[in-house]
Structure formats: structure tokens, C-alpha cells
Amino acid sequence: MPRINKVIIIGAGPAGLAAALRLQDRNNISVTVYELREQPTHLGGAINIPANGVRLLDRLGVYEPLLEGGSITPQMVVHSINGNELGCLDHISRIKAKTGYGFMRIKRTVIIDALLSKVQACGIPVHFNKRLVAVDEDAGTGATMTFSDGSCDTADLVLGCDGIHSAVRKLHVDPELTPEYSGISSMSSIVPVPTDLEGMHATFTSQGSVAVVPCTDNLEEKELFWFLTRHIPEPDTADKRDGWNEHREKEVAGFKNTLQDIIREIGGSWGSFLHDVVSKAETVNFYPVYRLPHRGVWHTSRCVLIGDAAHAMQPHVGQGVSMALEDVFLLSRLLKKESAPLEDCLRQFETIRRPRIEEFASQAANNGNRSRQKGPWQMAMMEWGMWAWFLARRVSSLWSWGIREEDWLYDIDEVDID
Ligand SMILES: Cc1cc2nc3c(=O)[nH]c(=O)nc-3n(C[C@H](O)[C@H](O)[C@H](O)COP(=O)(O)OP(=O)(O)OC[C@H]3O[C@@H](n4cnc5c(N)ncnc54)[C@H](O)[C@@H]3O)c2cc1C
Structure with missing residues (x-):
């Protein structure tokens, strides 16, 4: 008899939806998903x-629909402050040649819609508008989740897939752990721009970095995602949430002036192009980037945190979703080891995942630091360093923006679990 008959998943983000699909399909477990919001988040x-995550989306059966909605152009181009091209990097074609998978940029809504459609087509129940208020765990029998509408549900195992501010973590698994501000904030939006621009294009200014990237390769629906990453101090208020809300209002109200001020530094036709892109933005999202400290607890006897709930990292290596997918695939394999006690499986899950997660989290923090404010000398040194770096890349393609090729070739299904 299997040790796990029923799993409750809290959160219908990438981690929760992927876990629902994998556990029902591969482990033959009955799964129910509970989501805080009234509808899928837009x-x-x-x-x-990156390739390590794209491969897993394919194994979940959603790669084809995503290919239609995303962009797979491989190159990353860095522009100097004068608007000239400092260099172009394409380490993805090599990875694609080895694995069959490259790199995908896609609107978050497209990925959530694809996963949710598949979950619903598989008959997995997803309950929206469910706010978790209590977790009651009995190591011997099961864990019971109680929601604010008075309903409750019990399962053999609960997956906390509820993001960086996870209620499963705060109410039960690790109430002491709080997210910390990275010092970096991001402003972004998606704008329709008829352009044949391909790949990611980034420029480092004295006040932060500006990047633009197509969200789809479909020329008729060409939209560009632009984002500004810069250092902003945490509000000096007793309640940080209130402080950020006030700051966010100011940033959103004044975004055109802020952006024009930053982009004015960038010269040439590239500067004019960026000016044109951001002038099409009607509104923006502003996010202070938070992350979780490494010391957190990931599981109890019958509850385990997956994805951002366990290990939210800064987004500057683009691995957040892929780390959540790898968590899901590993957990699914471990839960098939029916002779091992559940808690041993959860312990092994954490032992295997932690080193890889911590490595990416530290790479992401380092990359984020490139967007801190710089004086003229620091700017010149940085651009010279990048130019030299692109030159070195021509000599040795192993060196790659803090990205090691083996990290992207990594296949979680090949990791030894015996
Ligand atoms: C500015 C920015 C840029 C990013 N860029 C990238 C990138 O390029 N590539 C990448 O891979 N990652 C990126 N990330 C990170 C990525 O978004 C996350 O790593 C990923 O979404 C984690 O998925 P998740 O399912 O674990 O959590 P989430 O996506 O946060 O989903 C959690 C879900 O749980 C729900 N929920 C929350 N609380 C409760 C509750 N109490 N009860 C029930 N449900 C609840 C939420 O509504 C949500 O649906 C970025 C993040 C930010 C902030």
C-alpha cells in the first residue's frame, strides 16, 4: 500500500500547478490545490x-503550447552607455545542441494559463479564494488545513507552494523565518512595439540597469518586456509594508520622469530606441526584491515547502521557476521510494536540493550587485571589464557571466537518490 494516498497543495503558482500534475500523473496520488486569490494571478x-527548466516543462506536457507564446532567441547583448554594442553572448545554442532545449522568455500569465489548463483537463480540483488560517499536523495520521471560510481538509502530505510569504511556513513549518530585502528594486512593464529585436538587451547606467527582451517570437504580436533594476534603500518606517506601499505609489506616479532621467544617460540610436519603448508604457509594476535567508527549515513530518516558499532568491539568474520545477520532480521520485519513511524522503529532498539552490541564490545576489549606483570611474571600469570579458569569451567559451554550463545541462531526473 502506498504511504501517501492524498496530497494537499497550497498555492496555484508554477510550483503548485507543476506539483499537482506530476504527483497525480507519476505517483498516482489524489491531489487538491487551494489558492488564495480569486482567480489565476495576472x-x-x-x-x-533556462534549459534545465524548459526540459521539465516538456516532461509536464506544456512545452508545445508555451513555444507558441514565448520567445526562444538565444543571444544576450550588452550595450555601452554610449549606445554601442559591447558584446553579444550566445551560450544557449551550445546547450541546445547538447540537450535539445534552449532558453525561453515568456509572459508569466502564459505559463500559468498553460499549467492551469492542463491541471483542470486532468480533473485535479483547484479551489480559489482560500485563505489558510491554521495548520494542524499529527505525525502519525495526517495534516489538516483550515481556511478562513471555515472549511478544512486533511491529507497525508501538504506541499506549501505558496510563495515567498508562505502561510504554510509562517503558520507551521518555520514561523521565525522572515524574508529580507535585497537592496534591489525592479520596475517593469510589457509594451507592444513593432520591432524585429531578438534576444535580451541590457545596458548598465550609473543609476541601475535597463533591459529589454521580446516576450514572443510571433512578429504579429510582438511585445517587449522592459525592466529597470536599481538600488533603492528600504523605507525608514516602522511598518515596512506601509513604507513600501507609499514608496510604490510615488514610483508608479513618477515612473516616466524616473525612466527618462536614467535613459537620458544612454547615447546613440540605442538610447533613442529605449526612450521610445518606455514612452509607450502606460503604467508599471514596481517590486522591491525580497529573498529568504538560507537558514530556513523546509519540512516537518508531513508538510514540505516547495519553490519560493522554501528558497525565494533574487531573480537575477532567472532560475526561480526552474528551481520550483526541479523541487517538484525530485519530490515525485522520492515519494516513489515506498519502503523509506516519509520523513526520510523529505530529509533527502532537502539534502539534495540545498547546495544547488544556495549556489544559484549567491550567483543571483552577485548579479544583482551589478545594478548598484556607480560614479563615472566605476562606470568606465565596469564597461572596460565587460569588454575584456567578451573578448575572453571568444578565446574560452567556458566562461559565462557567472553561469556555468553544467548548471543548465543538469537534469534533476538523473540525480542519484538511492
Ligand atoms: C521581479 C521578479 C522577476 C523574476 N524573474 C524571474 C525569471 O526571469 N525567471 C524565473 O524563473 N523566475 C523569476 N522570478 C521568480 C519567480 O517568479 C518565482 O521564483 C516563481 O514564481 C516561484 O513560483 P512558486 O510557485 O514557488 O511561487 P509563486 O509564483 O509566488 O506562487 C505562489 C502562489 O501561492 C499563492 N498563495 C500565496 N499565499 C497563499 C496562501 N496563504 N494560501 C493559498 N495560496 C497562497 C499565490 O497567490 C500564488 O498563486 C522573478 C521574480 C520577481 C519578483
């Missing part, structure tokens, strides 16, 4: 999914 811009 927040967020476009996200990058």
Missing part, C-alpha cells in the same frame, strides 16, 4: 526559463 511580466 501579475508579473515576462520570465526567463
Whole structure:
């Protein structure tokens, strides 16, 4: 008899929806998903999914619909502050040649819609508008989730897939752990721009970095996702949430002036193009980037945190969704080891996942630091360093923006679990 007959999943983001599909399909477990929002979230811009994550989306059966909605152009181009091209990097074609999978940039809504459609087509129940208020766990029998509408549900195992501010973590698994501000904030939007621009294009200014990237390769529906990443101090208020809300209002109200001020530094036709792109933005999203400290607890006897709920990292390596997918695939394999006690499986899950997660989290923090404010000398040194770096890349293609090729070739299904 299987040790796990029923799983409750809290959160219908990428982690929760992927877990629902995998556990029902591969582990033959009955799954129910509970989501806080009234409907699938339409927040967020476009996200990058590298080969290690794209491969898993294919195994979930959603790669084909995503290919129609996303962009797979491989190159990353860095422009100098004068608007000239400092260099162009394409490490993705090599990875694609080895794995069959490259890189995808896609609107977050497209990925959520594709996963949710598949979950619903598989008959997995997803309950929206469910706010978790209590977790009651009995190591011997099961875990019971109680929601604010008075309903409750019990399962053998609960997956907390409820993001960086996870209620499963705060109410039960690790109430002491709080997200910390990275020092970096992001402003972004998606705008329709008829252009044949391909790949990611980034420019580092003295006040932060500006990047633009197509969200789709479909020329008729060409939209560009642009984002500004810069250092902003945490509000000096007793209640940080109130402070950020006040700051967000100011940023959103004054975004055109802020952007024009930053883009004015960038010269040439590239500067004019960026000016044109951001002038088409009617509104923007503003996110202070938070992350979770590494010391957190990931599981109890019958509850385990997956994805951002366990290990939210800064977005500057584009691995957040892929780390959530890898978590799901590993957990699914471990839950098939029916002779091992459940808690041993959860312990092994954490032992295997932690080193990889911590490595990406530290790469992301380093990359984020490139967007801190710089004086003229620091700007010149940085641009010279990048130019030299692109030159070195021509000599040795192994060196790659803090990205190691083996990290993207990694296949979680090949990791030894015996
Ligand atoms: C500015 C920015 C840019 C990013 N760029 C990238 C990128 O390029 N590539 C990439 O891979 N990642 C990126 N990320 C990170 C990525 O978005 C996350 O790593 C990913 O969404 C994590 O998925 P998740 O399912 O674990 O959590 P989430 O996506 O946060 O989903 C959690 C879900 O749980 C729900 N929920 C929350 N609380 C409760 C509750 N109490 N009860 C029930 N449901 C609840 C939420 O409504 C949500 O639906 C970026 C993040 C930010 C902030």
C-alpha cells in the first residue's frame, strides 16, 4: 500500500500547478490545490526559463503550447552607455545542441494559463479564494488545513507552494523565518512595439540597469518586456509594508520622469530606441526584491515547502521557476521510494536540493550587485571589464557571466537518490 494516498497543495503558482500534475500523473496520488486569490494571478511580466527548466516543462506536457507564446532567441547583448554594442553572448545554442532545449522568455500569465489548463483537463480540483488560517499536523495520521471560510481538509502530505510569504511556513513549518530585502528594486512593464529585436538587451547606467527582451517570437504580436533594476534603500518606517506601499505609489506616479532621467544617460540610436519603448508604457509594476535567508527549515513530518516558499532568491539568474520545477520532480521520485519513511524522503529532498539552490541564490545576489549606483570611474571600469570579458569569451567559451554550463545541462531526473 502506498504511504501517501492524498496530497494537499497550497498555492496555484508554477510550483503548485507543476506539483499537482506530476504527483497525480507519476505517483498516482489524489491531489487538491487551494489558492488564495480569486482567480489565476495576472501579475508579473515576462520570465526567463533556462534549459534545465524548459526540459521539465516538456516532461509536464506544456512545452508545445508555451513555444507558441514565448520567445526562444538565444543571444544576450550588452550595450555601452554610449549606445554601442559591447558584446553579444550566445551560450544557449551550445546547450541546445547538447540537450535539445534552449532558453525561453515568456509572459508569466502564459505559463500559468498553460499549467492551469492542463491541471483542470486532468480533473485535479483547484479551489480559489482560500485563505489558510491554521495548520494542524499529527505525525502519525495526517495534516489538516483550515481556511478562513471555515472549511478544512486533511491529507497525508501538504506541499506549501505558496510563495515567498508562505502561510504554510509562517503558520507551521518555520514561523521565525522572515524574508529580507535585497537592496534591489525592479520596475517593469510589457509594451507592444513593432520591432524585429531578438534576444535580451541590457545596458548598465550609473543609476541601475535597463533591459529589454521580446516576450514572443510571433512578429504579429510582438511585445517587449522592459525592466529597470536599481538600488533603492528600504523605507525608514516602522511598518515596512506601509513604507513600501507609499514608496510604490510615488514610483508608479513618477515612473516616466524616473525612466527618462536614467535613459537620458544612454547615447546613440540605442538610447533613442529605449526612450521610445518606455514612452509607450502606460503604467508599471514596481517590486522591491525580497529573498529568504538560507537558514530556513523546509519540512516537518508531513508538510514540505516547495519553490519560493522554501528558497525565494533574487531573480537575477532567472532560475526561480526552474528551481520550483526541479523541487517538484525530485519530490515525485522520492515519494516513489515506498519502503523509506516519509520523513526520510523529505530529509533527502532537502539534502539534495540545498547546495544547488544556495549556489544559484549567491550567483543571483552577485548579479544583482551589478545594478548598484556607480560614479563615472566605476562606470568606465565596469564597461572596460565587460569588454575584456567578451573578448575572453571568444578565446574560452567556458566562461559565462557567472553561469556555468553544467548548471543548465543538469537534469534533476538523473540525480542519484538511492
Ligand atoms: C521581479 C521578479 C522577476 C523574476 N524573474 C524571474 C525569471 O526571469 N525567471 C524565473 O524563473 N523566475 C523569476 N522570478 C521568480 C519567480 O517568479 C518565482 O521564483 C516563481 O514564481 C516561484 O513560483 P512558486 O510557485 O514557488 O511561487 P509563486 O509564483 O509566488 O506562487 C505562489 C502562489 O501561492 C499563492 N498563495 C500565496 N499565499 C497563499 C496562501 N496563504 N494560501 C493559498 N495560496 C497562497 C499565490 O497567490 C500564488 O498563486 C522573478 C521574480 C520577481 C519578483
